[in-house]
Amino acid sequence: MNFLTLPKRTTGVRKFGITSIIDLGLTIDQLSSILKDYSELIDFAKIGIGTAYITPNLSEKIRLYQNHNVIPYFGGTLFEKCYHQNKLAEFVDFLHSQKVDWIEISCGTIDIPLEERINIIKNLKHEFNVLAEVGSKDSNKALSTEDWINEMYSLLDAGSQYCITEGRQSGTAGIYQTNGQVRMDVFQELTSNVNINRIIFEAPTAKQQMFFINQIGANVNLGNVKPEDVLILEAERCGLRSETFFLED
Template identity: 55%
Template sequence: MNFLQLPDRTAKPRTYGLTSIIDLGTPYKELKNTLMDYSQYIDVVKFGIGTAYVTPNLKEKIELYKEYHVKPYCGGTFFEKCYFQNKISEYVNYLKQLGIEWIEVSAGTLNIPIQERLNLISQFVKDFHVIAEVGSKDINHQMGVSEWKNEIELLLNAGCDYVITEGRDSGTAGIYDRNGNIKANLISSLLEDLDYRKIIFEAPTPKQQMFFINEIGPNVNVGNVKLSDVLVLETQRRGLRCETFFMEEQASTILT
């Protein structure tokens, strides 16, 4: 029954308007119950902070996500650990054995030069969909606006499907200050020249999510969403929460 006029939402399989959740160890049975009800609102899942390496029943969880048409991948910290120990080939084989078709390239912990990341991406795109992340987890490492734009453009031109703007699972780094406040001027500058449909904005808290919905529209790509917040996020996207209640109609993205 649909009788309200609400902002248009893209439908699965989406290419934008993505909700990317972070899995930090959700038990299999709990996950299955949640996906049965809410998988229509989930597009991508990241096994965060290296948890994929120690998660029980990982293969079964990956298969469950794929059964519900949610794309799984391992977070950048796992990738960087493998890079640091010169285990990239082993990492690639590991992902293939698990049936994971997406790979993240990041430099959130290690200072991996952009050219080195581009070289790795040129290898990965032969076998994977690639997501790259821009920004550091170190709050003291500040990037200028031009550096943000340049890296995002280079990574997309190298063949990445999407680029993630760093925010951590705490929302206190990258596009945020140490108190979790959004660097609004940075976001505004990025949106001037870049296609928001190719950027996933890490926004782990409802307050941060609502900023991007009001700034960009209901079909903004949002990442690092907690599994327990999926329905709340969709409610926000539909203008059914106070803070997004009066979302202007032009904020709705044009469906393609």
């Protein structure tokens, strides 16, 4: 029975209002239980950092996600490792062998020039749907606001479906200060200049999630969400938590 007036959420195959979880080692049994109850609340699943390369029963995990209409992809660190070792061709074959059709292009750990990332996206966009991450995992390498905007525009124009704002699992790098606070200069420039529905904000903590929800709305795209926090996040989106209580459409 639905009797409350709540913010309207996107449903089905979402183009925005996306929730992307980070899978850092869920077992098949754990994942099966989560998806049984919450798959309709999850859109993407990042098999985080480089764990996809050593995950037991990887094919089974990928199929489980796909059978529940959740899009799996591998964390950008694995892409960067392959790039660093000149193994991108092998990485592409690996993705095809696992029937994974989304790829993350990032430079969070190693410096990959923007033009090089643009060329990689242009070469791969006909084989994969592309997610491009902006920002460094090193808090000492903070991009200027101008660089954030330039990279976002360039990577989206090159063929990325979405751009992800780096935040790490800790929420202390990329778009965040080391204390976990959002870099407001970057946030304001992004929301003023880039199509907000094509940005996925990494937001691993409830405080960060609620910041973006209150600033942008129930259907902001959020990533690096812990699997166990999926229902809490949906409650936050629906104004069913004190901090988002007065959220409107």
